Amino acid sequence: MLVEQGFALEDLSEHLARDGSLVWVDVCEPDGAVLAVLADELGLDPHAVEDAVSAGERPKATRHARHTFLTVYATRLEAPGRDPTDPTSRLRLTRISAFVLPRGVITVRRSADFDMDPVFERWNEDPELLRLGVGALVHGLLDTVVDGHFEAIQQLDDAIEGIEDLLFDERGQMHAVQVRTYRLRKELVELRRVVLPMRDVVNAVLRHRGELDQRHAELDGFYDDLYDHVLRAAEWTESLRDMVTTVFETNLSLQDAxxxxxxxxxxxxxxxxxxxxxxxxxxxxxxxxxxxxxxxxxxxxxxxxxxxxxxxxxxxxxxxxx
Missing domain, CATH: 1.10.287 (Helix Hairpins)
Known part of the structure; x- marks a missing residue:
């Protein structure tokens, strides 16, 4: 049950100190002053604070003295409508960092491209689950991110099927096939960089769960299902990479024929x-x-x-x- 919202950051440590409290703070496009207030208020590790605002950080989960720091990337593929011969990647990545404390989660987004409303709705779908503590918050966040990975992978899979149809077109649209194949290879490379490390992120969260939520057994099934989804996403991207390579080689063979x-x-x-x-x-x-x-x-x-x-x-x- 929501008790209070919109409180000042200076009061955050007081809310986290209350027994039975569960706090979520979302910071979008923060400046150095906001993170400095949070770091001073909660004793956040300076290296983790630096990673939250630095560019180019890879997905990871790191355990610090007072918290666990997570970095993941939400993905989305731009809707069709662009020039099909444009080789520019359509994949958009939004980095989300999270400071996981014993009684709360602080999320830091570099841009507003990733909407937190679906995460909030997922948390509200099962209010009883939130009684299990911060582990439920972390699961809701990661599960939403992984679902976004699946959606982007599905769109790339559909795009590969469209290229396969063009391959055997009697009109011989070789240029369109070459451009789309090149763009798909670029998008898959970008997607694999954020999908494959998710296995290590979820593994690290599983290892440190006992320090965060007293290892509630009720959450074990949820995290097992999440890990299975992460593995499936990684395997799917690998199979798509093989498919794109096959399409590229088939196109060359058809050109020779x-x-x-x-x-x-x-x-x-x-x-x-x-x-x-x-x-x-x-x-x-x-x-x-x-x-x-x-x-x-x-x-x-x-x-x-x-x-x-x-x-x-x-x-x-x-x-x-x-």
């Missing part, structure tokens, strides 16, 4: 076109030839051209060259 088909057709027609050139060149020499000086000589040379040309056309047609 199409080139061979074109070369066969060009070779066949070049052979047919060479026949009249050879015949007229021979009959055009300054020496007597069959039918020289007679009207039927023209018909004879034309008959040779037609007969040889039709024969070659039939042979190449039967072989599938033209």
């Amino acid at each position: 199409r080139l061979n088909t074109v070369m066969k057709k060009l070779t066949g027609w070049a052979a047919i076109i060479a026949v009249p050139t050879a015949v007229t060149g021979w009959f055009g020499q300054n020496i007597p030839y069959p039918g020289f000086g007679r009207p039927w000589g023209v018909l004879f040379s034309a008959g040779i051209i037609a007969a040889v040309g039709i024969t070659l056309f039939g042979v190449f047609r039967r072989k599938g060259w033209i």
Whole structure:
């Protein structure tokens, strides 16, 4: 049950000191002064405070003297509507850091791209679960982030299926396939960097849970399910990477096959076109030839051209060259 909200940060330590309290503080795009107040009020580790605002931190979970520090990344893929030939990555990452205390969680977001309302709604779905302490808050946050990973992975999976349809398009949209494949490879690389380390994050949370929520057995099943989702997300990204590699190699193979088909057709027609050139060149020499000086000589040379040309056309047609 919500007892109080909107209190001053200076009163945070007082709320955390109350027996049975459970506190959540969300700080979005904080400046140094806000984090300094929190660090002084709660005795936060300076290295963790620095990591919360530094750029380029990888997903991790670190245990400090008074708290556990988490860094995870929420993901989303921009909605369709952009130029399909634009190679710019559509994946958007939002870093979320959390200071996990024995009776509360302080989340720090670098931007407002990640909406905390779904997390809050998940916590409110089962008020009884919140009686189990801060472990329930951490689970709700991580579970929402991992669900976002699944949504982004599903969208990339659908995009790969769309590329597979283009591969065998008779119109041969090779450029579109190349651009989309390159963009997907870039997005998958970015996604793997934030999805794969989540296994270590959840493992670290599981190891330190006893220090946070007295290891409530009721939460074991929730965290086991969360860890299973993290493993599935990691395995799914690995399989998508293999699929993209296969699509790329298949596209190259199809290009070679199409080139061979074109070369066969060009070779066949070049052979047919060479026949009249050879015949007229021979009959055009300054020496007597069959039918020289007679009207039927023209018909004879034309008959040779037609007969040889039709024969070659039939042979190449039967072989599938033209």
